[in-house]
Amino acid sequence: MVMASRRSLWLAAVALAFSAFAGAGHAGESGRLLADKPQGDRPVGVVELFTSQGCSSCPPADAFFSELAARQDLVALSYHVGYWDYLGWRDTLSSKENTERQYEYMRAFGNRSVYTPQAVINGRVHVNGANRGEVDGQLARMARIGEDMRVAIKVSRTSDRVMIDAGDGGTGPSDAHVVIVYFEPPQTVTIGQGENTGRKMTYWNAVTGIQTAGIWHGKAQRYELPMSEISKKGGCAVLLQSVGKDGLPGPILGAAFIHRPGSDAPFDRRL
Template sequence: MLFLLIGNSVFSQNNSKGFALLELYTSEGCSSCPPADELLGRIQNEYRDKNVYVLAYHVDYWDKQGWKDIFSNADFTKRQYDYAQFLGKEPIYTPQVIINGKTDYIGSQETSLRNGIKSALSKPTLASLNLEASQNANSLSVNYNVEGTSKNSRLLLAVVQKEAKSNVKRGENANRVLTHYQIVRNLQSVDLNKIKKGTATISLPKNYNAQDFEIIGFVQDMNSGAILGVKRA
């Protein structure tokens, strides 16, 4: 009997395999961001075969401080403000990491971040997601199929550049060469209220190639901000 119980508990854990989606808000204009960028790069490398995913959003509110981040995007700043409302935490700051849309961390604090990943991996996945991508010239067709979503859910599809170096000339990081990881270049939203399967078309950056980029899709509850499931295409 004991053996059966142990067997069942192991089975149920494997069955509800958790995930950790780390969303980093960063900027080339912020001197406390490079340590967070480096840490997230290490985590990405270390957990490559696990259910851990890293997305780095370069916000634009540092762009007025003397250096414009080439990867910055006002949409990512808006996304960070949305999280401030979901989490009830103002003001926004960099480097901020949000795990599974539920908890925020200072992006360079390694111990608390690793504990957050462990905690996220121990919880069951609420939505299952299947993605298949095919490229046509400057765009990508992504077939998606989602199960187990909440009422007000969206599928978000991120085009991610795995790595880039930047030679920063001015601002808080003047005269430094910075390495960035998992840079979100485009984030597209698909409404899941009516249809849970279909095809989305994503425009690709000019330097896109399958080796240096990847597509990460995730389902988010737009009432609470919680991430319900995530998958690489």
């Protein structure tokens, strides 16, 4: 489905960021979180799906996205948008911030409209989010030509803080925003009205908020976050995303999950 752009929605430099994979936490006998062993494996890419419960074209993309979200070598995030709510069903996971992020991508890509299901890959290209071949093909192509996650990051934890260590960028873009993206555990929604009436859908990694944590200038740097903020959220990822002079989101240079205390994954993969 395609939605014409009626205005230029503002997106504060939120969709920008960085990292690679996060280490798994473990608790001692007292239940107190022990420091994690830092890890620096780089995911193969970042897939951001823009979707809506009110879009009849989205269920196949949502089903495919559940497979992407289960992969340990990808950072997959789902942004529910609200511009299809007028069709009869208000998306229970949508937010204005998610819609603004998609409009910012629209402007960055030089497009004149937004649509669902849209998959933005590594912040560089967009394809139909239901097209498995295009998503997989773009991830493979970017890995071949060096447009994958080129900046290493290590995530470690103590009982009261999370440390994000961004590596040296070498050549290429030297400025990026470090952004924390919060998302929900998988949840099942029964859609009561609109184009998908009667469907029962399970949605993974639905984004609930974006918070800029700092700016990276191309050299190794550490960022610290209070564990209290991370623990009270459902799930959490870090993105390192370059920003154009116009403030629009650019290529994602690195990404990682920040795992919940006592877990080696953002969520238990079993429902």
